[in-house]
Each structure stands twice: as structure tokens, then as C-alpha cells.
Amino acid sequence: MERRSFLKASAALGCAATVTGCKTSSDEPNKVPPVAPVDEVMDWNFCTGNCASMCPLKVYSKDGIMTRVETENDDDVIDGENGQVQSRACPRGRAARQRVYAPERLKYPMKRVGKRGSGQWQRISWDEALTTLADKIQYTINEYGNEAIHFTQATGGGFISAGNDGKGGFAYPLPHSMRLFHLLGGFTATQGGYSAAQLRWAGLATDGVMRGSSYDQMAKSDFILAFSSNPRECQMAGGGNSYAWTRYTAGKELWIVDPKYTDSALGIETEWLPIRPGTDTAMIEAVIHELDENGWIDEDFVREHCMGWTQDTMLDEIQDEEPYRDYIRGLNDGIPKTPARAAKITGIPEETIKRLARKLHEAQRPFILQGLGLNRSKVGEQAVRAVMILPWLIGKIGKEGTSNGGFCGVYRPDAVPVATSPNFLLENKVKQMVQSSNIALAVDLGTEFNGKEHGLFEQLEKQAFMTGNRTPDKSLAMPIKFIWSACGNSLVNQTQGAEYSERVYSDESKCEFIAAFDIFHTPTTRWCDLILPAQMDVEQNDVGFAQTENTITPMSATSSITPAFEAKTAWDMHCELAKKLGIWDEYTEGKTDEEWKRQLWEERYSHHDDGSGEFPHYDEILEIKHKRFYRPGTKLVHKDLLPGTKFNTPSGKVEIYSMTLREMALATTQPDPKDKMPATPQYFTPHEGYEDEDTKHDYPYQFVTSHDKRRTHSLNHNNIWLAEAMQSAVWMNPLDAQKLGLSDEQIVIVESMSGKIAARLKVTPRILPGVLQKAQGSWRQLNDNGIDIGGCVNTLLGPFYSPFVKSMCSHTCRVKISAAPASIVLDKYQD
Ligand SMILES: Nc1nc2c(c(=O)[nH]1)N[C@H]1C(S)=C(S)[C@@H](COP(=O)(O)OP(=O)(O)OC[C@H]3O[C@@H](n4cnc5c(=O)[nH]c(N)nc54)[C@H](O)[C@@H]3O)O[C@H]1N2
Ligand SMILES: Nc1nc2c(c(=O)[nH]1)N[C@H]1C(S)=C(S)[C@@H](COP(=O)(O)OP(=O)(O)OC[C@H]3O[C@@H](n4cnc5c(=O)[nH]c(N)nc54)[C@H](O)[C@@H]3O)O[C@H]1N2
Ligand code: SF4
Numbered sequence: 081m082e083r084r085s086f087l088k089a090s091a092a093l094g095c096a097a098t099v100t101g102c103k104t105s106s107d108e109p110n111k112v113p114p115v116a117p118v119d120e121v122m123d124w125n126f127c128t129g130n131c132a133s134m135c136p137l138k139v140y141s142k143d144g145i146m147t148r149v150e151t152e153n154d155d156d157v158i159d160g161e162n163g164q165v166q167s168r169a170c171p172r173g174r175a176a177r178q179r180v181y182a183p184e185r186l187k188y189p190m191k192r193v194g195k196r197g198s199g200q201w202q203r204i205s206w207d208e209a210l211t212t213l214a215d216k217i218q219y220t221i222n223e224y225g226n227e228a229i230h231f232t233q234a235t236g237g238g239f240i241s242a243g244n245d246g247k248g249g250f251a252y253p254l255p256h257s258m259r260l261f262h263l264l265g266g267f268t269a270t271q272g273g274y275s276a277a278q279l280r281w282a283g284l285a286t287d288g289v290m291r292g293s294s295y296d297q298m299a300k301s302d303f304i305l306a307f308s309s310n311p312r313e314c315q316m317a318g319g320g321n322s323y324a325w326t327r328y329t330a331g332k333e334l335w336i337v338d339p340k341y342t343d344s345a346l347g348i349e350t351e352w353l354p355i356r357p358g359t360d361t362a363m364i365e366a367v368i369h370e371l372d373e374n375g376w377i378d379e380d381f382v383r384e385h386c387m388g389w390t391q392d393t394m395l396d397e398i399q400d401e402e403p404y405r406d407y408i409r410g411l412n413d414g415i416p417k418t419p420a421r422a423a424k425i426t427g428i429p430e431e432t433i434k435r436l437a438r439k440l441h442e443a444q445r446p447f448i449l450q451g452l453g454l455n456r457s458k459v460g461e462q463a464v465r466a467v468m469i470l471p472w473l474i475g476k477i478g479k480e481g482t483s484n485g486g487f488c489g490v491y492r493p494d495a496v497p498v499a500t501s502p503n504f505l506l507e508n509k510v511k512q513m514v515q516s517s518n519i520a521l522a523v524d525l526g527t528e529f530n531g532k533e534h535g536l537f538e539q540l541e542k543q544a545f546m547t548g549n550r551t552p553d554k555s556l557a558m559p560i561k562f563i564w565s566a567c568g569n570s571l572v573n574q575t576q577g578a579e580y581s582e583r584v585y586s587d588e589s590k591c592e593f594i595a596a597f598d599i600f601h602t603p604t605t606r607w608c609d610l611i612l613p614a615q616m617d618v619e620q621n622d623v624g625f626a627q628t629e630n631t632i633t634p635m636s637a638t639s640s641i642t643p644a645f646e647a648k649t650a651w652d653m654h655c656e657l658a659k660k661l662g663i664w665d666e667y668t669e670g671k672t673d674e675e676w677k678r679q680l681w682e683e684r685y686s687h688h689d690d691g692s693g694e695f696p697h698y699d700e701i702l703e704i705k706h707k708r709f710y711r712p713g714t715k716l717v718h719k720d721l722l723p724g725t726k727f728n729t730p731s732g733k734v735e736i737y738s739m740t741l742r743e744m745a746l747a748t749t750q751p752d753p754k755d756k757m758p759a760t761p762q763y764f765t766p767h768e769g770y771e772d773e774d775t776k777h778d779y780p781y782q783f784v785t786s787h788d789k790r791r792t793h794s795l796n797h798n799n800i801w802l803a804e805a806m807q808s809a810v811w812m813n814p815l816d817a818q819k820l821g822l823s824d825e826q827i828v829i830v831e832s833m834s835g836k837i838a839a840r841l842k843v844t845p846r847i848l849p850g851v852l853q854k855a856q857g858s859w860r861q862l863n864d865n866g867i868d869i870g871g872c873v874n875t876l877l878g879p880f881y882s883p884f885v886k887s888m889c890s891h892t893c894r895v896k897i898s899a900a901p902a903s904i905v906l907d908k909y910q911d
């Protein structure tokens with residue numbers, strides 16, 4: 081009732097906004113504001129898929145039905161004027177209507193009636209659903225303790241980031257679930273995340289910082305070297321990284337190292353180095369060999385700031401270990417890491433590697449960066465560190481225009497998401513955490529799952545979610561018996577080892593209960609015992625803010641759309657569940673959602689207010705709905721570098737030899753004998769790597785599972801407009817296609833050691849020979865012959881993890897490929 085009357089009021093305001101907000105006079109052809117039919121209403125809302133942009137959307141509707149979406153397009157702000165940039169939504173945001181009305185929308189609560197995974201469901205009432213859920217929660221806690229409860233990483237309806245992403249309004253379900261379960265005594269959380277676990281740990285272990293300079297520094301650079309970085313697809317929002325990437329690389333010498341010719345190249349690059357996946361470390365070793373041989377290493381600078389290059393810089397306790405220079409020169413293994421050697425491994429010509437070394441020598445202000453692609457490899461830790469030591473060896477760091485080889489992006493004022501306020505989240509009393517991508521393994525192994533081998537961690541800070549300290553001496557206190565997925569598809573689809581995960585979850589005696597709160601019936605909900613329908617971002621009222629370069633956009637989102645069937649908001653669902661659990665008073669603290677939003681916004685206010693009064697108070701943002709303001713800044717990493725500077729690493733130096741890796745190598749064991757954890761960045765072949773003798777003959781192609789513009793992870797897989805705009809195909813180089821007699825558009829079967837998928841083939845020179853790529857995120861769907869006709873790449877990946885961080889290594893896989901039999905029919909969204 082309350083909400084409907086609010087909607088009426090906001091609909092009236094929306095009408096007013098469409099009348100007054102439309103400027104009629106504009107002589108610039110690309111700035112003509114579309115004229116809304118008079119009975120259409122407009123609400124500001126935002127797009128919450130996890131691409132870390134949270135673009136504002138203008139959502140138009142009529143009589144509760146969404147009619148269309150527009151992006152920020154007001155002509156009061158011209159890009160760049162007053163420093164502001166608009167945050168223009170990408171095609172995924174603009175296709176929101178196809179999400180809202182997709183046939184897979186969950187309509188009602190449902191319980192499983194057949195065997196788990198059999199797809200037999202029965203519609204039930206919300207009352208029955210929440211009674212069942214409350215009973216199962218109570219039963220699990222009483223019988224096994226809170227450690228037996230686990231939340232999957234779930235990033236669909238927003239994203240919590242303690243850093244500077246500023247995503248996650250109040251409506252994002254995960255914080256609500258966290259609050260509720262924290263009140264009940266906590267749960268085993270995930271650690272590390274899927275995105276950047278290896279980069280974070282291995283990067284911090286190197287220079288104590290990891291994150292690099294902001295993109296605007298590229299404008300002052302004379303040489304940009306980018307590894308596995310694709311901002312034009314991975315941060316597509318008009319005012320975000322993609323725009324800044326284009327602006328600041330303009331006219332620059334830009335070298336891109338990537339097996340895939342991404343949209344971030346498209347002709348602006350000086351050189352594309354199509355490297356074989358997982359071999360970057362070999363190329364960097366060779367670059368360093370070339371620098372060393374020519375006397376281009378800045379030895380004085382390295383001695384001042386770094387540990388581990390030469391014997392005299394090694395700490396006393398590691399004097400018996402090999403310094404990196406000796407390894408590069410091959411003094412002990414007899415293998416000098418020459419460009420000729422690296423050329424054979426990487427596929428990058430010797431001459432190019434030598435030229436790259438010379439470029440780095442001649443450049444005054446090289447900007448070296450990496451995206452997250454390297455870090456999601458089997459031994460990504462080595463590659464991450466190899467890139468990060470390059471600027472130190474040439475002594476070109478801390479000066480304008482440089483960066484540290486870490487992960488970079490636009491300068492963003494440090495924003496704190498609304499619903500991550502400690503007062504809302506409370507403290508998790510369960511301290512153990514499981515590496516995000518190893519959950520099925522934890523369920524399978526129960527209390528044998530341990531920190532020595534598999535990735536068990538202990539929560540670091542009070543409200544921490546996804547950050548923990550390794551505990552190699554501990555095992556899981558209790559098997560995982562209950563899994564809760566609130567806006568995630570990582571139970572099966574998004575986690576490598578989909579086949580293995582399904583086997584684990586099909587054993588109902590292991591994890592006894594799985595429940596999800598989602599907007600769609602997904603490959604995750606198929607494995608649930610109970611499914612609860614959620615409202616989508618654009619169906620709800622919320623507060624939050626977008627951030628693009630130098631610009632903050634606080635918003636109060638409203639909705640005039642009638643929510644789908646019986647879908648509930650996160651607040652309503654959790655309140656009702658709290659009531660069933662007898663903790664409604666504690667959960668709500670007697671406040672309404674409106675009162676919580678006000679309180680949390682005001683709690684965050686002081687963080688965002690710089691004294692200028694630009695950041696709006698709650699009442700102001702409710703009234704004005706959308707405000708954009710400029711907050712300039714830049715970030716130059718290690719800018720205060722002085723002789724004797726102390727770094728946040730065990731030795732206080734930049735660690736070319738990492739004491740952290742050494743310590744972990746001693747404290748942990750590796751299930752795979754090919755996995756190693758050398759303390760200096762070294763190339764070697766892991767399982768399914770380029771030179772892996774055990775797999776390369778049966779599975780001759782390397783396979784990369786990148787992120788692309790068609791989806792945000794699995795979100796939008798079922799968006800028919802986006803499916804039409806971009807095929808979810810397997811990419812293959814024309815030389816390979818010719819060799820195998822395969823042609824463009826043909827349906828192929830891709831098979832790995834772990835599973836088989838069917839998909840269309842795209843024959844394109846945008847992928848190097850010997851490598852296939854398909855974007856992650858397609859929905860897994862097995863046909864009667866066990867072939868995944870949905871084309872989910874995690875069907876092909878085994879349940880493996882990296883040696884040091886024990887995290888996702890989804891870019892390391894070997895496959896074979898053949899023409900599909902004529903009988904194969906693809907899932908409609910793949911075709
Ligand atoms: N092979 C391979 N696998 C990968 C990756 C890779 O590179 N390769 N990348 C990994 C990475 S980096 C990540 S972050 C993970 C992401 O994996 P997930 O966090 O699982 O993200 P999504 O696949 O987007 O799933 C989001 C879910 O949220 C639901 N949802 C969307 N909006 C709402 C909402 O408003 N409310 C509710 N309740 N639900 C909503 C969607 O239906 C969907 O089921 O995937 C990982 N998986
Ligand atoms: N459109 C869209 N945007 C997104 C997302 C999405 O799903 N869709 N997901 C968001 C999230 S949560 C994340 S974590 C980020 C992910 O962002 P990234 O991790 O940066 O994206 P990826 O495409 O996985 O990897 C980037 C590039 O690394 C390359 N690569 C893979 N292996 C290697 C290698 O061994 N060496 C080199 N040099 N390159 C390699 C891939 O070909 C790819 O072009 O994107 C975010 N933005
Ligand atoms: S860039 Fe991301 S947040 Fe913006 S519209 Fe696209 S998917 Fe949504």
C-alpha cells in the first residue's frame with residue numbers, strides 16, 4: 081500500500097520531469113532529446129550488473145509497464161565541460177526492458193519436488209517458503225553450528241566494494257542477507273573473490289600497493305604497455321574507463337599484450353602482441369634478460385628500493401636462495417632466459433621482444449599496467465609479479481606518467497557504498513572463510529578441506545567480506561550443509577568445474593539445503609531446493625551513486641514499474657524471514673526501509689562531503705533525484721619515492737624475491753605436482769598450460785574464457801536483444817579453421833578433459849592461431865548426450881585453483897574442437 085501510493089506520487093513527479101526536463105532547443109544533431117509521449121513517466125534508476133559502473137538510467141513506463149530506457153543525455157552537460165563526464169549506459173543497461181520481461185523471470189516461490197537438479201518444481205506460497213527456509217536455517221545452526229552455513233559470492237544486483245567502486249545501493253540483497261545471518265551468529269563467508277584474488281595477494285606481496293596510477297597519467301606517458309587489459313568491454317560506461325582509455329591513449333605509443341584482439345585495441349594500438357595464454361612470464365623474463373645484457377637495468381635504483389635482484393640485496397635468511405638476476409642469466413639451471421627461448425614459448429618473435437626491451441629503456445615515463453586477465457590463470461601469481469617488477473628494474477616509477485604494472489583505472493573519488501555501513505552489516509562471528517571458487521570442493525571434502533592445500537582463511541577485519549588471512553594450519557570446522565545464493569550464479573555456472581560442482585551438489589547428504597533469491601531461473605536455481613523471486617533494480621526505489629572519472633552522481637532511484645508477479649524486495653523478504661526466525665525486532669531495529677536508507681545515507685554523508693556541500697543530504701537527493709558534480713583528482717602511484725622509502729612488504733623493500741611467497745610455499749602443499757610457487761617470478765608450464773605434455777597432444781588448443789560486452793557475467797545471457805547484437809561464439813583463427821576444415825557460423829563441439837560444449841564458430845584473425853576463446857557467462861544446459869548446448873565455458877574447466885592464492889584460474893584450459901553432428905540444437909540464446 082505504502083509503496084503504491086509513493087509510486088503514484090513519484091509518477092506525478094516523473095511526468096513533471098518529462099515536461100520540464102526536456103529541452104526543446106538543441107542545434108547539435110546528436111543531442112536532440114527524444115520526446116516522450118505525454119502519458120509516459122520517467123524515473124531515474126540505475127543499472128546494477130557487476131561491471132562496477134552503476135550507470136544512471138532513465139526508465140520510462142506507462143501504466144506500470146516499462147516502455148523504454150534512456151541514458152544520461154541531458155544537454156546541460158557536454159562531455160568534458162567543467163570537467164564532468166556523463167555516465168552513458170552501455171547497450172546492456174539500455175536493454176533493461178528485455179531483462180525485466182524475460183521469460184525466465186521467477187514469478188513465485190517454488191520448492192523442489194523431484195531429485196535435486198531434476199528440474200521438477202512446485203509453486204508454493206511465500207508463507208510456506210519462508211517457514212521452510214527459517215526451519216532449515218534453525219535446523220542447520222542447531223545441528224551443525226553457524227560454520228555449516230555458507231553464502232556464495234553473488235554480484236548480480238549490485239556489488240559491494242570496500243574500495244572505490246561505489247556500487248551497491250540499499251536494494252542490493254547481499255547486505256540484507258549478511259545482516260540477518262550475522263544476527264543469527266554468522267556464516268562461513270567467501271574469501272578472495274573471483275575477480276582479482278591472485279593480483280591482490282601477489283601484487284601486495286610485491287610492492288605493498290598493487291593498484292596503479294589513474295588513467296589520466298597515461299596522457300603524460302611516452303610509452304604505454306598493457307597486459308590483459310580490456311576496459312572498452314569491461315568498463316563500458318560512457319564516462320568510465322572505456323572513455324578515459326580512448327582519451328588518454330590517443331596519439332600515444334601503445335603496446336597491447338593479449339591473445340585476443342580486444343575492443344580496447346581496434347586500431348589505436350601501436351603494436352598488438354598476440355601472446356600464448358599463460359606465457360607472459362616467459363616474455364618478461366626475456367625482456368629482463370635483454371635489459372640486463374645491454375646494461376639497461378638501473379642497478380643503483382634497484383639496490384636502493386628492491387630486494388632479490390642480486391645476491392647483496394637478499395636478506396640474510398635467504399642467502400642460500402637464488403637471486404633473480406642469476407635465474408635470468410641461467411647461472412644455476414643452465415638456461416639463460418633469452419628472447420630466442422621466449423619466442424618459442426610465447427609466439428612473440430625474438431625481434432619484437434628485443435624491441436620491447438629497447439622501448440622500455442628509451443622511454444622516460446613508461447606506463448605499465450595489467451587488467452585482470454593475467455591473474456585468472458593457473459599460475460597467474462607469477463605473471464602478475466613479473467609485470468609488476470618491470471618498472472622497478474628500469475627505475476622508472478613514481479614519476480609523472482608512470483605506473484607500477486598493477487591494475488589501473490580512472491581516478492575516482494573514494495566512495496563508500498550505502499549498504500556496507502557497519503551499522504547495517506554487523507559483525508560476522510564466524511571467522512573462517514573459504515576461497516570463493518573452491519566452495520564445491522569444501523562441500524565435497526567437508527572437514528578435510530584445509531588451509532594447507534585448498535584455501536582456508538580467517539576473516540581480517542570486523543565487517544570484512546572477501547578479505548582474510550591464510551590459515552595453513554586449519555581445517556574447515558564443520559562441513560558446509562546449507563548454501564544461500566542471493567543474486568549470484570556461481571554455485572555452478574560461474575565457477576570453474578561446473579561438471580564437478582553438479583556432482584557434488586547432487587549428493588543431498590553433503591550440502592543438505594540450497595536456496596536462492598534471484599530474478600531468474602538460472603543454472604544455479606536448478607540446483608536449489610527452494611527458490612525465491614526477487615525484484616529487479618529498475619523495479620525498486622533505492623539510493624546510491626555512480627562514479628565516473630572525476631564525477632560523482634548521487635541518485636535516488638524510483639520506480640513506476642509494477643514488480644513481476646510475487647517478486648519481493650530484499651528488505652521485505654528479509655524482514656519476513658526475520659519474523660519467522662523470531663528476530664524481527666533486532667533485524668529492523670524498529671525502523672522502516674526508508675528510515676534505514678536515510679540513516680545509512682547520512683552515516684556515509686560525512687565520508688563524501690568535502691566541505692563544498694556538493695554531496696546531497698538524504699532529503700535533497702530524494703527531491704532532486706539525480707545530481708552530478710565534479711571532484712577532480714589524479715593518482716600517481718609511488719609518487720613520494722625517496723631513498724630509504726619503506727614499502728608495505730615483509731622486508732620493507734619492493735620484493736623481487738617475495739618473502740610472502742616463500743613462507744606460503746613452505747607452509748602449504750600442492751595437490752598438483754606441476755604447481756610451484758617460486759619466490760621470484762618464473763615461467764613454467766602448469767597443468768593444461770602451453771607446453772603441458774600430459775594434455776597438449778589430446779587437447780591441442782589453448783582456451784581462454786574472457787569477459788565481453790554481450791553480458792555482465794551470466795546476467796543478460798537471456799537478453800534477446802543482446803543475443804541478437806552479439807553472438808556467443810567460439811573464436812578461432814582462420815589458419816586453424818582452414819587446417820581443420822571448419823567454417824564461420826558452423827556449430828562446433830569443444831571438448832576438454834572436463835566436459836563438452838556446443839557453440840557457433842567465429843572465424844577471425846582477432847585470436848591467435850592455436851588459441852580459442854569464448855566469453856564466460858553463457859548458461860549451462862546439458863542435452864541428453866551430456867553436451868552443454870548452452871555453451872557455458874565452466875563446463876570445460878576443471879575444479880582447479882592457483883598454487884599460491886588457491887583461486888580461480890579460468891584462463892588456463894586445453895581443448896579439442898570438431899564439427900558438431902547435424903543433430904545438435906543450440907540453446908536459443910547461443911544461436
Ligand atoms: N570461466 C570463467 N568463469 C568466471 C569468470 C571468468 O573470467 N571465466 N569470471 C568470474 C568473475 S570475475 C566473477 S565476478 C563471477 C561473477 O559471478 P556471479 O557473481 O555469479 O555473477 P552473475 O553471473 O552476473 O550472476 C548474477 C546473478 O544475480 C541475479 N540478479 C541480477 N540482478 C538481481 C537483483 O537485482 N536481485 C537478485 N536477487 N538477483 C539478481 C542474476 O539473475 C544472476 O543469477 O564469475 C566468475 N566466473
Ligand atoms: N561487459 C562486461 N564487463 C565486465 C564484466 C563482464 O562480465 N562483462 N565483468 C566485470 C568483472 S566482475 C570483472 S572481474 C572484470 C574482468 O576484467 P578482466 O579480467 O580484465 O577481463 P577478461 O576478459 O577476463 O581478461 C582481460 C583480457 O585478458 C586476456 N588474457 C587472458 N589470458 C591471458 C594471458 O595469459 N596473457 C595475457 N597477456 N592476456 C590474457 C583476455 O584475452 C582478455 O582480453 O570485468 C568487469 N566488467
Ligand atoms: S556499463 Fe555496466 S552499469 Fe553501465 S549500463 Fe552497462 S552494464 Fe550497466
Ligand SMILES: [Mo]
Pocket residue numbers: 274275276
Ligand atoms: Mo569479477
